[in-house]
Amino acid sequence: MTIPAEAFFLDRSADTPLQAQLRRQIIAGVLEGRFRAGEKLPSSRHLATHLGVARVTVAQAFAELVATDYLGSRARTGHFISGRITPLPAPAPDPQGGFDWSPLLDGRYSRGERKDREPGWRRFRFPFVYGQADPALVDHAAWRDCAVRALGRREFIPLTGDLYGEDDPELVDFIARHILPRRGIRAQSGNILLTLGAQNGLWLAAQILLGPGRRCAIEDPCYPGLRPILAATGAEVIPLALDRDGLPPDTLPEGLTAVFTTASHQSPTNTAMPSARRAALLTRAETHRFAIIEDDYEFEMSFAGAPSPALKARDESGAVIHLGSFSKSVFPGLRLGYMVADPAVIREARALRSLTLRHPPGMLQRTLAYYLSLGHYDAQMNRMRAAYAARRAAMEAAIAAQGLTPATLGGGSSFWMAMPQGRSSAVLAAALQAQDVLIEPGAPFFANPAAGAGFYRLAYSSISVERIPEGIARIAAALRA
Known part of the structure; x- marks a missing residue:
C-alpha cells in the first residue's frame, strides 16, 4: 500500500523548517502506528509537488529518515516504512481533558443501548x-456472482447516481410480486419502502407517528430493541402482558396512536395470534383510529404448522404498517428490509429516510434483486x-x-x-x-x-x-x- 501524499501537510507560518516538519510527521506516523512496516511513501517528486516545495527538501528528509532507520530504500522502487522501529503503546485517554459535552447531551440514546x-x-x-447466521448455509459463490452482475457496465452507470430517495425498481417489483404474496399481501410499488432492516423500519414508523403527548402500546415481553426506539420519541409507552395467544386486544387502553405487535410469531415467546384475535385487533384499530405496526420477522421459519397470513393480509382499512426483513433469511449483515403501508405513510417515511440516508446503498439493492430473481433466495x-x-x-x-x-x-x-x-x-x-x-x-x-x-x-x-x-x-x- 502507498501512503497518499495527502497524508502530509506543511505549516508555512510555523517557525519549524519545512524539511523538519515533514520528518516529524513521518516519525509521528510510525510511532503512533498509522504508518506500518512495508508501506510505500509517495515519490519525492510527487510529494514535493503536493507540498509545493523543492524536490531536494523532500529528498533530504527521506535521506535523514533512512539514516535513522525509520525508512528503507530500494533502487528504482522508492522509500518504504522500515520494520526496525517499534510503535509506541497507545496513550490512555485523559478523562479530565477535552471539551465537556455533558451539558449538551441528555443521553436519551445511549441510555437505551443494549x-x-x-x-x-x-x-x-x-x-x-x-x-446470527450460519455462513455454511449461504451460497457465497452465488452472492458473489450477483454482485459481479450488479457491477457490470450496463448496471454500474445507474448505480453511481443518487436515487433522490427512491429505491431500486427491480427489487421493489420482486418484493411486490413474489415476497409479499407469500404473506397474503397484495401491494403496489407506491406501498413499499426499502429500509435498513426491520430495526430501521420500526424507527421510521415510531418517528412519523409518535411524539410527546401521544401513547402507544407494546407487547410485554417484546423485542428488546423496540423500547429504546419508542422512549426516544417522548411518547407514553404502555406495556401489555401477554397470554397464551399473544396480545389481548381487549386490554388495549383508550387514546392510543399506535400498537406494536409481532402477531404471526411473537418475539420472544414464539406464539402465533389466533385468527379471531387478529380480527378483533384490526376491528379495534379501525374503530379507535390507531395504527398497527406489524413486525413480521422470520416468517420463513415455521415449524409449528402452516404459517398464518400476515396481519396486513386482512387489513381492509389500511391501518397496518407491515415490516419485513432479509436479515434472517439471507444474512444479518445485509441490513435490508421493507415497509408496506398506505401511500400516505410511505410518502412520510420516505421523506424522513431522505433526511438521514437518502436510500439504502444502490449496489446492495441491485445485488439482492439479482439474488432473489435468479432463484438463489429460494x-x-x-x-x-x-x-x-x-x-x-x-x-x-x-x-x-x-x-x-x-x-x-x-x-x-x-x-x-x-x-x-x-x-x-x-x-x-x-x-x-x-x-x-x-x-x-x-x-x-x-x-x-x-x-x-x-x-x-x-x-x-x-x-x-x-x-x-x-x-x-x-x-x-x-x-x-
Whole structure:
C-alpha cells in the first residue's frame, strides 16, 4: 500500500523548517502506528509537488529518515516504512481533558443501548444466540456472482447516481410480486419502502407517528430493541402482558396512536395470534383510529404448522404498517428490509429516510434483486429449512431428555424456556459462560427486568446440530448444580 501524499501537510507560518516538519510527521506516523512496516511513501517528486516545495527538501528528509532507520530504500522502487522501529503503546485517554459535552447531551440514546448481547459469541463452542447466521448455509459463490452482475457496465452507470430517495425498481417489483404474496399481501410499488432492516423500519414508523403527548402500546415481553426506539420519541409507552395467544386486544387502553405487535410469531415467546384475535385487533384499530405496526420477522421459519397470513393480509382499512426483513433469511449483515403501508405513510417515511440516508446503498439493492430473481433466495430458504428442522428436532429431543421446560411452543429458530421456580436466568447465563455456553436471559425482553428472571431463550441458528445435545446437557447440569 502507498501512503497518499495527502497524508502530509506543511505549516508555512510555523517557525519549524519545512524539511523538519515533514520528518516529524513521518516519525509521528510510525510511532503512533498509522504508518506500518512495508508501506510505500509517495515519490519525492510527487510529494514535493503536493507540498509545493523543492524536490531536494523532500529528498533530504527521506535521506535523514533512512539514516535513522525509520525508512528503507530500494533502487528504482522508492522509500518504504522500515520494520526496525517499534510503535509506541497507545496513550490512555485523559478523562479530565477535552471539551465537556455533558451539558449538551441528555443521553436519551445511549441510555437505551443494549448490553445483553455478546459481540464475541463466535468464541463459544455452544452459542445458543438468536439472529446470527450460519455462513455454511449461504451460497457465497452465488452472492458473489450477483454482485459481479450488479457491477457490470450496463448496471454500474445507474448505480453511481443518487436515487433522490427512491429505491431500486427491480427489487421493489420482486418484493411486490413474489415476497409479499407469500404473506397474503397484495401491494403496489407506491406501498413499499426499502429500509435498513426491520430495526430501521420500526424507527421510521415510531418517528412519523409518535411524539410527546401521544401513547402507544407494546407487547410485554417484546423485542428488546423496540423500547429504546419508542422512549426516544417522548411518547407514553404502555406495556401489555401477554397470554397464551399473544396480545389481548381487549386490554388495549383508550387514546392510543399506535400498537406494536409481532402477531404471526411473537418475539420472544414464539406464539402465533389466533385468527379471531387478529380480527378483533384490526376491528379495534379501525374503530379507535390507531395504527398497527406489524413486525413480521422470520416468517420463513415455521415449524409449528402452516404459517398464518400476515396481519396486513386482512387489513381492509389500511391501518397496518407491515415490516419485513432479509436479515434472517439471507444474512444479518445485509441490513435490508421493507415497509408496506398506505401511500400516505410511505410518502412520510420516505421523506424522513431522505433526511438521514437518502436510500439504502444502490449496489446492495441491485445485488439482492439479482439474488432473489435468479432463484438463489429460494434455494437458500430450502437449505435453511432443512438445516433448522434438523437442529430443532435435536433441540427438542435434548430438552426433553434433560427435563428442561419450554415456557411456550411455537415455530421459528428459538425456544422460549422457563426457569425452575425461584431461580434467575441471569445467574444461569453467567455461570454457563464459564462452561463455553451462551444463552440469552429473559430480563431484557420485559419492561420490568425482574419479570424476566424466570425465562431465557435458546436459539439454534448459530450452532451445529452435533453440538446441541452437549450444550443442552451443560445447561441442565448448571441448573442442577
